[in-house]
Amino acid sequence: MRRALVLGGGGATGIAWEVGALDGLAIDVALADRVIGTSAGAAVAAKMTAGFDRGEVSEWASTPQVPHANVDAVVLARLAGAQVWPDRMAAIRALGRRGLAAWSRDAQDEWVSYVADDLRGRPWPDRLVLTATNAITARGTVFDAASGVDLADAVAASCSVPGVFPPVVIDGVPYMDGGMPSPANLDLAWGFQAVVAVTSHAASIRPYRWPGRQARELGVPVCLVEADTRTKVAQGPDMLDTSRVGRAYAEGLRQGRSRAEEARAAWRVPA
Numbered sequence: 001m002r003r004a005l006v007l008g009g010g011g012a013t014g015i016a017w018e019v020g021a022l023d024g025l026a027i028d029v030a031l032a033d034r035v036i037g038t039s040a041g042a043a044v045a046a047k048m049t050a051g052f053d054r055g056e057v058s059e060w061a062s063t064p065q066v067p068h069a070n071v072d073a074v075v076l077a078r079l080a081g082a083q084v085w086p087d088r089m090a091a092i093r094a095l096g097r098r099g100l101a102a103w104s105r106d107a108q109d110e111w112v113s114y115v116a117d118d119l120r121g122r123p124w125p126d127r128l129v130l131t132a133t134n135a136i137t138a139r140g141t142v143f144d145a146a147s148g149v150d151l152a153d154a155v156a157a158s159c160s161v162p163g164v165f166p167p168v169v170i171d172g173v174p175y176m177d178g179g180m181p182s183p184a185n186l187d188l189a190w191g192f193q194a195v196v197a198v199t200s201h202a203a204s205i206r207p208y209r210w211p212g213r214q215a216r217e218l219g220v221p222v223c224l225v226e227a228d229t230r231t232k233v234a235q236g237p238d239m240l241d242t243s244r245v246g247r248a249y250a251e252g253l254r255q256g257r258s259r260a261e262e263a264r265a266a267w268r269v270p271a
Helices: 011-025 040-049 054-062 073-084 088-101 105-119 151-158 211-218 229-235 242-258 260-266
Strands: 003-007 034-037 128-134 140-143 168-170 173-176 194-199 222-226
Touching (some): 003 040, 011 260, 034 040, 054 242, 088 128, 105 168, 194 260, 222 260, 242 260
Antiparallel strands (some): 128 173, 168 173
């Protein structure tokens, strides 16, 4: 039985919600043969596989912090516009150029330290796969243990919302949010026999990017846990509002517990 765990995007509140959902599902992450992380899910996936204690991860995700940035209406409009623009790849490249125009080494170092300082220099877990988007070509990229990339840089790149955080330059190539191709990149779980997927952010105008559609196309048992309406109210409109992470974690815990039996069945793990 080859199992995959997929963790999607969602900002700071998404991180809290996803960790809460995983705690509620009560699945053993060590059973996953592959853990795929996108954006917020990249930070969670890295923590879950890089040797951190589960209690430490829960405390990290659910403790309010000083907000680092916010997503204003202009940024939201640009991100939404990139989804509906006829030439979507061109729109994503435009977002990449805007990010590069504001890039500096100091800004990148500050961002990496903020989001992944405790991952710097840690060995890359063999089963961990993280997504990012090439800011020049707009194509999705996958980082893993064979990529030779520092784990902290890969996490920060996957989490770099264009227009909010600086792109992360790796081997001379700038990368940004791994959620640009898809909110969860569930298609990367192709070939696995059982999948559990947890994603706070699932919104997409284009159907082929929907986590639900990608899950159906895998053709295997998938337990897909997405943020419900109650969770979205608790998270609020700003996914980077860290003052709401405690509430987001609690809602994730609630949803996870309600789906725990289904997750065990998907992974064929006895109760």
